[in-house]
Amino acid sequence: MIRCNIDVENLPVIAGGEDYKIWDLDSKGVFSVKSAKAALKLPAEVVPCENLFSRQVVHPTLSVQYWKIWSKQCCASEDNIIKKTGRSMPTMCRLCRKSGETLSHITWHCRVARRIWAWVAGVFKLDPKEDLVDSYKAAKGRSIMIKDLWLVANLAIVTELWKLRNKSYFENMAFHWLGFKGRVYQVIRDNSIRMKVHMHNTLEELRILNYFKVRHRSCKTSTPIEISLSPPDQDEIMICCDGASFGNLGQAGAGVVFRNASSEVLGVLCVGLGWQTNFYAEVCAIIYGAIMVKRWNLRSIFIRSDSKSCIQDFQKKELPWQLVQKWKIAKSFYSNVCYIHSYREANFSADRPSKHVCWLRIFLSFLRVGLVLFLLWNGLEGFISFHLGLSGEWPSG
Numbered sequence: 001m002i003r004c005n006i007d008v009e010n011l012p013v014i015a016g017g018e019d020y021k022i023w024d025l026d027s028k029g030v031f032s033v034k035s036a037k038a039a040l041k042l043p044a045e046v047v048p049c050e051n052l053f054s055r056q057v058v059h060p061t062l063s064v065q066y067w068k069i070w071s072k073q074c075c076a077s078e079d080n081i082i083k084k085t086g087r088s089m090p091t092m093c094r095l096c097r098k099s100g101e102t103l104s105h106i107t108w109h110c111r112v113a114r115r116i117w118a119w120v121a122g123v124f125k126l127d128p129k130e131d132l133v134d135s136y137k138a139a140k141g142r143s144i145m146i147k148d149l150w151l152v153a154n155l156a157i158v159t160e161l162w163k164l165r166n167k168s169y170f171e172n173m174a175f176h177w178l179g180f181k182g183r184v185y186q187v188i189r190d191n192s193i194r195m196k197v198h199m200h201n202t203l204e205e206l207r208i209l210n211y212f213k214v215r216h217r218s219c220k221t222s223t224p225i226e227i228s229l230s231p232p233d234q235d236e237i238m239i240c241c242d243g244a245s246f247g248n249l250g251q252a253g254a255g256v257v258f259r260n261a262s263s264e265v266l267g268v269l270c271v272g273l274g275w276q277t278n279f280y281a282e283v284c285a286i287i288y289g290a291i292m293v294k295r296w297n298l299r300s301i302f303i304r305s306d307s308k309s310c311i312q313d314f315q316k317k318e319l320p321w322q323l324v325q326k327w328k329i330a331k332s333f334y335s336n337v338c339y340i341h342s343y344r345e346a347n348f349s350a351d352r353p354s355k356h357v358c359w360l361r362i363f364l365s366f367l368r369v370g371l372v373l374f375l376l377w378n379g380l381e382g383f384i385s386f387h388l389g390l391s392g393e394w395p396s397g
Contacts (some may be wrong), residue, residue, distance in 0.1 A: 008271045011141055017328075021084050022321045023035065024067050024321070025038070025039045025093075026321075027279075027280075027320050027321070028265075028318055028319070028320060028321060029320075029321030029324075034264075039321035043360070047387050048133045049070065049099065049131075049132050049133055052132055052151060053066045053067060053070070053132070053151075053155055055148070055151070056194065057148040057151070057152060057191065057194050057195055057197075058151070058152060058194075058211055059190070059191050059194065060154060062152070062155055062156065062159060062191065063155075065159040065162070066155045066159055069103070069107070069158055069159065069162050071131075072147050077393075080325065090344055093105055093106065093110055094165055094169050095110050095111070095112045095113075095164065095165060095168060095175060095337065096110050096166040097112045097183075098110065098111075101165075103307065104130065106162065106165050107130075107157075107158045107162070108130045108162055110161075112175060112180070113157075113161055114190075115155065115177070116160075116161070116180070116181065116184060116280045118119035118185075119181065120153050120157060120266030122166035123208065123211055124139075124146070124149075124153070124208060126138045126139055126150060126202070127263075128154065132154060132155075133153050133348070135150075136150065136151055136154070138150075139151075141196060142200070142205070143200040143205060144197040144199075145195055145197050145198065145199040145205070145209070145214070145216075145217075146199065146200075146205055146208060148195055148197060149188065149192060149195070149208065149209075149212065150212070151187050151334060152187075152191040152192070153184075153188050154189040156184050156188050156191070157184055158341055159187075160180065160183055160184050160187065163335070164180055166280060176275075179227045185212070188212055189212050189213055189214075192212060192214045192215070192216075193215065193216075195214065195357055196216060198218050198219060198220035199217055199218070199219060200219070201219045207312065207376045225343070227342075227343050227345060227346045228303070228346070229263070229342075229346050231259065231260075231261050231262065231263045232259070232260070232261055232302040233300070233302075234261045235260060235298060236261070236298065236301060236336075236338075237258055237259070237260060237266070237293050237296055237298050237300075237301055237302065238258075238259045238260075238301075238302040238303075238304060239256050239257070239258055239259075239286070239289040239290070239293060239301060239302070239303055239304065240256065240257040240259065240304045240305075240342070240345055240347055240349055240350040241254070241255070241256050241282070241286045241289050241304065241350055242254070242255050242256075242282070242285055242305065242306060242307075242350035242351045242353075242354045243255075243273075243278060243281025243282035243283070243284060243285045243303045243307070243354055244278065244281060244351070244354040244358055245277060245278040245358065246357045246358050248277050248278050249275055249276065249277055250275065250278075250358075251275065251358050252272075252273040252274065252275070252277070252278065252281040252289060252358065253270065253271060253272050253273055253281060253353075253354050253355070253356070253357030253358040254269075254270070254271045254273060254281050254285035254354055254357070255268070255269065255270055255271075255285060255286045255350045255351070255352065255353030255355075255356070255357065256269040256285055256292070256350060256353075257269075257350045257353070258289070258292070258293065266296070267292075268353050269288060269289060269292055269353075270353045270354070270356065270357040271284065271285075271288050271357065272357050272358075277318075278310070279307070279310065280320060280323075281354065282305065282307040282310040282317055283310055283313070283314075283320060284323065285305070285350070285354065286303055286305060286310070286314065287323055287326050287327050287330055290303070290327075290331065290333075290334070290337075291302070291326075291329075291330045294333055299333070299334050299335040299336065300334065300335060300337075300338075301334055301336075301337055301338070302335040302338050302340070303337065303338065303339050303340070304340050304341075304342045304347065305339075305340075305341065305342065305343050305347070306341070306343060306346075306347040306351075308341045308346040311340075311341050314327075314339060315339060316374065333384040347387060386388070
């Protein structure tokens with residue numbers, strides 16, 4: 001074992017009990033047809049644009065028409081001819097008759113396209129982009145209803161420009177600005193019937209909805225909720241836990257704040273977890289916090305977390321299979337474990353160290369997975385002592 005670079009003194013701790021089977025393709029170790037199908041399925045390329053024009057607010061007809069244009073299967077433009085035949089043929093835009101007929105020119109750079117894009121930009125007070133994803137992100141900060149209406153407007157303009165080009169090419173139809181603008185307006189209005197989301201009750205959004213005569217106009221109201229932080233009993237320690245990850249999967253970290261019956265901060269624990277999901281980080285925060293409470297030799301802990309799904313899984317004993325043994329060892333020390341869900345606004349003290357250790361994982365290459373930063377108040381104001389790599393009872397494996 002020494003020749004294989006295995007640390008004999010740091011082998012996984014066996015918690016005892018009967019052996020059981022684990023399906024390692026599932027996060028909780030339980031076999032399911034869904035996980036087996038995902039294991040057999042080849043990974044497919046995820047294109048963000050596809051998720052936009054297949055949303056519920058977009059009518060299937062409009063979605064299919066835009067998909068044909070996006071996949072360049074719509075018309076005999078110059079770039080499409082080169083792609084299919086490998087030959088370059090002289091072409092001319094049928095709308096402006098000033099440039100070559102590429103798909104980008106028809107839908108964006110043609111004088112007709114520039115005019116219709118300027119019109120819709122003036123209505124929404126947004127800056128459209130040639131890429132659909134970038135154009136959709138221009139509506140950041142607006143309500144979901146305005147975002148959906150802006151998305152439909154982008155799809156409608158591109159498809160109507162394609163139809164206008166075909167009618168001009170095959171039917172020699174003359175271009176009329178009011179007629180073309182009216183067709184785009186009608187497509188946007190027709191798709192707005194499918195909207196069932198909420199709007200912001202602002203004059204700017206009311207102006208846009210009145211312009212397109214949108215019927216469904218419900219405002220989402222918010223009701224203030226009183227939140228409080230109750231201290232634990234005299235023989236308990238409260239651990240405020242939170243996990244964070246920059247992406248899902250992403251660089252993850254767990255943060256725990258320890259408080260006594262007087263709500264005084266006894267310590268702060270930060271654990272770098274490497275490349276993990278946010279849920280995994282939430283579970284690790286509770287487990288590692290329960291392990292470190294053994295330092296105070298108390299048999300009752302009060303666990304507070306802002307993840308309701310995490311607390312429910314602890315109560316149902318449905319944890320990720322990699323952490324089941326660690327939790328069994330940690331829980332065996334306590335006679336009473338109490339769980340409570342807390343809003344994130346009341347759990348801010350644990351939220352900050354969890355995010356802080358994620359940044360450490362990114363900017364400090366020497367911070368290994370599982371390295372612990374445990375900060376203890378020594379009774380001196382403004383003084384924090386750093387203890388790196390504590391030799392606490394960390395169950396491995």
